[in-house]
Amino acid sequence: MWGGVRGGRAAVDRGAAAAAAPRPEGERPLASPAARLRAKEAGVDLRQVRGSGPAGRILHEDIDAFLARGPQLAKVSGLARNEAVEDIKIIGLRRKIAEKMALAKSRIPHITYVEEIDVTALEDLRAALNKEKRSGVERPKLTLLPFLMRAMVKAIADHPKLNALFDDEAGIVHQHGGVHIGIAAQTPSGLVVPVVRHAEARDIWDCAAEVFRLAEAARSGTATRDELSGSTITITSLGAMGGVATTPVINHPEVAILGVNKMMVRPVWDGSQFMPRKMMNLSSSFDHRVIDGWDAAVFIQRIKALLETPALIFVD
Structure with missing residues (x-):
């Protein structure tokens, strides 16, 4: 025993x-x-x-x-050591992206400004507009982007220096009248920036249709050189994975980029109680050589006011 x-x-x-x-x-x-x-x-x-x-x-x-x-x-x-090393050569579009990012970070002193925005009313309006049907009129589905684009157009009208390209070698800022908004998009080949030209001349549905068309062209690889160049200000977004805050890299030689972060329901104090509100941060970077922090803040605050009272976007 x-x-x-x-x-x-x-x-x-x-x-x-x-x-x-x-x-x-x-x-x-x-x-x-x-x-x-x-x-x-x-x-x-x-x-x-x-x-x-x-x-x-x-x-x-x-x-x-x-x-x-x-x-x-x-x-x-499930634990085992892995000593493998894979060498991946940076070529093609990925190399061009790397070179442009390196150029932007090495030459542009970035200042990043993050602001919280209550988009509850905007989301209610967006849902109502998407449900509205008009006889004989086919309209694209509205996302957040067309509203932000129209808000940017209005804010740029008050602060035109944000819609510009900076030739730092010549020491000249090229301030544009036309608002050509680049939409940073992730594709199987890498990051590309299709451009919605003359957003100032497009209504919200036209902006939505053009964003959809360009996104499809970028994903399929059929976007032309003209459609992927010529932006004067850029929007970047990671969609549902947008995180709480980001530090966007400016699309050289532009002077500003707006980053859209993830939308979340958060409790917000209204003066007497906490209320559930749909909140979203905008993380925006500016070229501090030509854009002061005050001007950057005023610009974003104008966009915030328009997005939080979305009816103002439609008022000329």
């Missing part, structure tokens, strides 16, 4: 030894030639087996315990 308990305890000890952490790298396992041959034939790496013999020598019983329990334990832990 006692001997059976001791024998059972020895088996448990060997099983625990087999389940223990792998032998340190570079340490040669101790085992007899017969044990090594048996391990080789069984496909067992002796470095993964703890020996229960003198000085940690691996016995046949240890190999038995490893074969009986090792695979299951390895499957449970």
Whole structure:
């Protein structure tokens, strides 16, 4: 009886030894030639087996315990070292993106301004407009982007210096009258920026239709060079993965970029109680060489006011 308990305890000890952490790298396992041959034939790496013999020598019983329990334990832990290194050459569109990002960060001193916006009323209006049907009129589905584009157009009318390209070598800011909004879009080939030209001349549904058309062209790889260039200010968004805040990199040589973050329902104090509101942050970066922090803040506050009272977007 006692001997059976001791024998059972020895088996448990060997099983625990087999389940223990792998032998340190570079340490040669101790085992007899017969044990090594048996391990080789069984496909067992002796470095993964703890020996229960003198000085940690691996016995046949240890190999038995490893074969009986090792695979299951390895499957449970799922832990294994991976020493693989894959070299990926940066070529084509990815290389152009890398070069443009490096240029923007090396030459433009960024200032990033983050503001919280209550888009509850805007979302209610958007849902109502999408439900509205007009006989003989086919309208595109409205997302947040067309409203933001129209708000930007109105804000730029008051702050035209934000709609500009900075030629830093010549020391000239090219301030544009036409608002050409780049929409940063992720495609299977990488990041591209199709451009909605003359947003100031488009209503909200026209903006939505053009964004949809350009997004489809970008995803399918059929967008032309003209459709992917010529922006004067850019919007970037990660959609549902937009995070709480970002630090967008300016699309050189522009002087401003607006980043749309994730929309979330948050409790907001209205003066007497907390109310659930749909909130979203705008994370926007500006070229601090030509745009002061005050001007950047005033510009974003104007956009905030328009988005929080969306009826104003439709007032000329």
